[in-house]
Amino acid sequence: MPPLLLGDDDVRARLDAPTAVTAVRQALLAHHAGTLTAPPRVRTGLGDGDLVFTAGQLREQGLHGFRVYDDWDRNSDQLVAVWDTGTGRLRGLVHGGELGPRRTGAIGALAVNALARPEASRLGLVGAGVQAWTQLWALAAVRHIDEVVVSASRPARAAAFAERAWRELDLKVRAVDSAERAVRGQDIVIVATNSPTPVLNEEWVSPGTHLTTLGPKTVSQHEIPAALAERADVVVTDSRAQVAGYAESHIFGLSTMTELGAVLAGAAPGRTSAGQITVFCSVGLAGTDVAVAAALLG
Amino acid sequence: MPPLLLGDDDVRARLDAPTAVTAVRQALLAHHAGTLTAPPRVRTGLGDGDLVFTAGQLREQGLHGFRVYDDWDRNSDQLVAVWDTGTGRLRGLVHGGELGPRRTGAIGALAVNALARPEASRLGLVGAGVQAWTQLWALAAVRHIDEVVVSASRPARAAAFAERAWRELDLKVRAVDSAERAVRGQDIVIVATNSPTPVLNEEWVSPGTHLTTLGPKTVSQHEIPAALAERADVVVTDSRAQVAGYAESHIFGLSTMTELGAVLAGAAPGRTSAGQITVFCSVGLAGTDVAVAAALLG
Incomplete structure (x- = not known):
């Protein structure tokens, strides 16, 4: 055959x-x-x-x-x-x-489900490209999401994203005109851009938030502020070996990173209190x- | 599409x-x-x-x-x-x-055509597997071959090879019961085995012969005698970079090897006299x- x-x-x-x-x-x-x-x-x-x-x-x-x-x-x-x-x-x-991207979305959904507070239901997306889309596509299958907002550097893309979510996922998504409005007050923040410089300010992120970063995250190029990496209580990745294999260091210290598989297996703690900031650093486990x-x- | x-x-x-x-x-x-x-x-x-x-x-x-x-x-x-x-x-x-293997056969056919004497028409094959088969398949398309003999460690395979050559290539091939009988007196010898030790004796190879080696050719494992590698007047390979990239040295010195592409382009000499022994060391150019x-x- x-x-x-x-x-x-x-x-x-x-x-x-x-x-x-x-x-x-x-x-x-x-x-x-x-x-x-x-x-x-x-x-x-x-x-x-x-x-x-x-x-x-x-x-x-x-x-x-x-x-x-x-x-x-x-x-x-x-x-x-x-x-x-x-x-x-x-x-x-x-x-x-x-x-x-769907594979990456599925990894991200498992990370959010394992790390966000049990009652977390408000989601902010920074970036409206294919990676942001597949994060939402997969997450909607594992968590009940009440409210979704999305921002993009080109506002028309955020609007198109919201329309697509309504049509394909039956989800109401609000397109907003700034990353700040997409991030402030959310339980879950997913950053999915190609930006080499931070697209959000760390003060916008409240205690108790889970944040996923899909885009650049090396010392010289990172889409989230390095200060936020320092402030995170729990940092999880899907592959420590791949993080270690990057030519340039990550803004997250490898020594403090837990693997998502270990968290899913119950062998390593994820979030241990409601006020913690958890971060998932997605690298795409081979x-x-x-x-x-x-x-x-x- | x-x-x-x-x-x-x-x-x-x-x-x-x-x-x-x-x-x-x-x-x-x-x-x-x-x-x-x-x-x-x-x-x-x-x-x-x-x-x-x-x-x-x-x-x-x-x-x-x-x-x-x-x-x-x-x-x-x-x-x-x-x-x-x-x-x-x-x-x-x-x-x-x-x-x-057909790609490898085509490389081998070009090597034989470039390096064997113009009138060379008697071919001896040592080995009757798929690599020997595709060498013959391709060579028959570029050279007139008068006489082919084949030997194999399992004689039944040599017989089956001869039968297939008759059926598919309209070529008369004689199965013989020893590598010596496949090698002695030939113009062209193709060695295509997996043997880690020499399957022929260097004295069986007459001046003027072209020999192709497909199988093992490192210092610790080689299907043709190291003495024959030393005796060769012209050694050609399809990729010097791949020869250099092997973990272990070849029995052929890299410094004396010419690339087949250079010979085909007329930029490097191949055989320059009828009495020379030419060897093609096939590695499979990527x-x-x-x-x-x-x-x-x-």
């Missing part, structure tokens, strides 16, 4: 958020248990830029594979390939741009894209 | 030897001209072994891509992916085990598999 080949239309039609979240949850727990091998990404330099490969082997599911993307500045087709480890047969391939692709390929 | 997905049946049905040889020739010349970027292979370690990626960018054709295979001991499905560099769209995918896949994908 030839491997299944799926594209963005298939991902949109067939991959629902609970499926993605379940697959990613299983992969995060497997990573904690040591049954997901997820080595640091490898790169190979071509004339125009690098191809980047993130591979993983899910031992319990008998699967391995990788995702590949390029780092030159375009929206090129990514590819995820999944093999049955036992037989060596290629199970399937997923190409395009839809799978990766192998989670293979897990989501495998769930989609069936 | 979704990327084209082709498998082994498609490769067998659609990829003829002249097409493979033409694509590889173009890639070797591009590598010499500096328009094929072919970095050393990269590996990522999973629980059961490594995934190995060989990537290449063919600037003149506006293509880039990679091949991936694993190094654990099975016959698993390989995958070649080809992108249009300009648009970032995935043009197509080829999976299975057929493309890689990017040539992408070139053959691109030719197949159309």
Whole structure:
């Protein structure tokens, strides 16, 4: 039987958020248990830029594979390939741009669910691109959200985001005209920009908030203030190895970071009081894209 | 338009030897001209072994891509992916085990054609596996071969090889019961085994012979005698960078090796007299598999 080949239309039609979240949850727990091998990404330099490969082997599911993307500045087709480890047969391939962000959304939803206060129901989004969208898409499947506001550097994008949320997720989202209005007074803040400089002020974040940062977070380029990283009581990432593997240090100290898989397994504390600020530093654990692709390929 | 997905049946049905040889020739010349970027292979370690990626960018054709295979001991499905560099769209995918050896066969055919004496027409094959097969498949498309003999460690395989050559290539091949009988008196010798120790004796090789070695060729494991490597007058490889990138030294000194692309371009001498022994040390230039896949994908 030839491997299944799926594209963005298939991902949109067939991959629902609970499926993605379940697959990613299983992969995060497997990573904690040591049954997901997820080595640091490898790169190979071509004339125009690098191809980047993130591979993983899910031992319990008998699967391995990788995702590949390029780092030159375009929206090129990514590819995820999944093999049955036992037989060596290629199970399937997923190409395009839809799978990766949905996987990241599922990781983020699990982080918010584990780290935000139980009653947290007001969400502020800074950024209205595909990463912000898939965070909301996945989060709506695991948490009841009462109120969502979104801001973007281009206001029309925030408005379009709100309209899409209403149409596709049946969620009322209010587009606001500043990051401050998106952040102040929220229980949950998700920052999903490409900005190399902070897009919010740390005073806007109240005690008890959970904040997720998707965009730049190195010492020289970061979308949230370094002061907020210092003020955070609990900092969690999906992969300490990947944080350690960055060429440049993060604004978060690696020594104080907990892994999301450990929190989900109950092996490490997450939030321990209502007043704490929790931060999730999303780096995209390798192998989670293979897990989501495998769930989609069936 | 979704990327084209082709498998082994498609490769067998659609990829003829002249097409493979033409694509590889173009890639070797591009590598010499500096328009094929072919970095050393990269590996990522999973629980059961490594995934190995060989990537290449063919600037003149506006293509880039990679091949991936694993190094654990099975016959698993390989995958070649080809992108249009300009648009970032995935043009197509080829999976299975057929493309890689045919690409290697095409490289070998170009090497024999460039290095063997013009009148060389007697071929001896040591080894009767897939690599030996594709060497013959490609060579028959570029050279008139009068007489072929083949030996294998398992004689039944040599007999099956001969039968297949008759059926598929309309070539008379004689199966012989020893490597000595496959090597002595030939103009062209192709050694394609997995043997870590020499399968032939250097005295069996007459002056004027061209010899290709496909299998192990490091100092600790080599299928041809180290003495033969010393005796060779001209040593050519498809990629000096890949030879240099091996963890262990080759039995051939890198400093004396010429690249096949340079010989094909007329920029470096190959054989300069009828009595010389020429050796082709095949390592599989990265990017040539992408070139053959691109030719197949159309």
